[in-house]
Amino acid sequence: MLSIVYPLYDPAGKPKRSLSWLVSKSGVLLVVGLIQALVLDVAMVMLLGLEVEAPLQFFGFSWLVSITFLLIVQLLVTTLGNPGRFVAIVLLILQLTTSAGTFPLELIPSALQPFNAWLPMTYTVSGYKEILSADGWQYLQQAIIYLAFVSTACFFLLWDISASPGRKISADDVRSVMHKQLKIVYSG
Numbered sequence: 001m002l003s004i005v006y007p008l009y010d011p012a013g014k015p016k017r018s019l020s021w022l023v024s025k026s027g028v029l030l031v032v033g034l035i036q037a038l039v040l041d042v043a044m045v046m047l048l049g050l051e052v053e054a055p056l057q058f059f060g061f062s063w064l065v066s067i068t069f070l071l072i073v074q075l076l077v078t079t080l081g082n083p084g085r086f087v088a089i090v091l092l093i094l095q096l097t098t099s100a101g102t103f104p105l106e107l108i109p110s111a112l113q114p115f116n117a118w119l120p121m122t123y124t125v126s127g128y129k130e131i132l133s134a135d136g137w138q139y140l141q142q143a144i145i146y147l148a149f150v151s152t153a154c155f156f157l158l159w160d161i162s163a164s165p166g167r168k169i170s171a172d173d174v175r176s177v178m179h180k181q182l183k184i185v186y187s188g
Helices: 018-047 055-080 082-098 113-117 120-133 138-163 171-187
Strands: none
Touching: 018 055, 018 138, 055 082, 055 120, 055 138, 082 113, 082 120, 120 138
8 A cells, every 4th residue: 555655666856876765765664664563563462452472572573574565565666666566466465375374384275385485474474473472482583584684685676776767677686686695694
């Protein structure tokens, strides 16, 4: 919805640098993500009576999830325009089907099961399960790393695209950023 009301690509004025454009656009999304996570978490705890052992981790994880999905949508809409909105909806449906949040992974058609390990909602569901069960932090750490990686990759892809106005994203762009990000994750 936000991508329809708020222009994710067009600047309000002529930006001096691509980074300032990206920070201004993404900054709005960070604030929207914060408000979105806060409203949702308060509603789940206060209205639905959800018991959370670690409220700060719950809220922080919700904010990370919100930022991740907002940056994915920003990347898709910025690079593809209206077809990006359609791709975002298809991605949402695919994630809802394959994240094992609604149905166990074994009940999902075998052709869709490989998507489970690649889509961010899988890690979102695992992270929330860990926070709510207070059973350990192994999956939560994995979820945080993966979601931070996806957010960072989307941000750097957006930065690269914003440096070249009118340029569309290519598969080589995605591979290049992913390769750089993997080097950072595995070297540190």
